[in-house]
Amino acid sequence: MNSKKLVFIHLFNDRSGSPKVLSQVVKAAANNNIPTEVITSAHGDGFLAGVADVQSRLFYKRSENKLLTLGYYLISQGLLFVQCLKYRRQNVVFYVNTMMPFGAALAGKLLRIPVYYHVHETSIKPNILKRFLRLVIEKTSTKVVFVSNYLMQEEGFTKLPQVIIHNALESEVEKQYRVKEETGFTSLMICSLKAYKGVMEFLALAQRSKDDKHLSFTLVLNASLSEIDSFFASIDIPGNVAIYPRQTDLSGFYSRADLLLNLSRPDGWIETFGLTILEGMSHGLPVIVPPVGGPTELVRSDIEGYLISSYDIEELYSAVSRISLDPKKYKTLSDNALSRTRDFSLEVFESKFSTLFNEMQHDT
Structure with missing residues (x-):
């Protein structure tokens, strides 16, 4: 019997977490000798x-104007x-990545094609859109995959089969345990150029640390140089901060850093997993993450790092300063962080x- 082709649908093909995880799913399908097709935006x-x-290719555009972005989104789903x-009449299964590409799910329901959802997110605005997307999932989905226990607790569907499959590292952990030798101490944050990702809190932490000459801060943003220049045009950037645009390879940043930060605002964006957190830990980086959401399934306080709210700049500063000056504590956190990543291979x-x-191959 010929294998059913898996048709993977993702809205915006960038270098953020959800398309990266989907790329791993596609490769896993190929390793199982299953034919694959990806429908996504033309961002190469x-x-x-x-x-x-x-x-x-899937039509999709974004705009600084939120109403225009919503309009583009609705048009994209009609076209999808x-x-x-x-x-x-084709022997396929639809695999919809994130809640957003509802056009494919509706078509799958109409054509009686099995629809599987891979849900990564909970912070969807406006709320009426989120309620609509959840309704589509309830009415069309065969099974839902969640990326964390937290997310399934928040967004689970009681009437649908569902499973938790945690995100994984791109490759098996082969990094060496880290030894802190440099005199300086660099805190790294990698995120989208959104206020709710804690960009301003990152700058506030750097500003608070300006008298500690050994502390420096590196911010890598999933944005172009022009977008970065526009965002920071009227913002004073502390002298101990280096900002970089979108990267194709982050390994060098992880290797040069000493600590990884995730400062997402818990009232604006709750991380449902945190793939960059796991990647940093695989390089032996201790981490400081929010005390809510998916990161709490990766990080245990005072073992791999610390769980601290992005709004508590003083506590963040205290933690960064403390471990930067304590090589023994640093090595313990670093060793623990690397060991922990083996659970997410x-x-x-x-x-x-x-x-x-x-299951999909036997789904009718």
């Missing part, structure tokens, strides 16, 4: 570029719905998806 530098047997009608991830793929 994203993680989904060229990962599938077939690459199909029509685009997915071509799979009528690609091998475990692919094994769980192999089981899911087998």
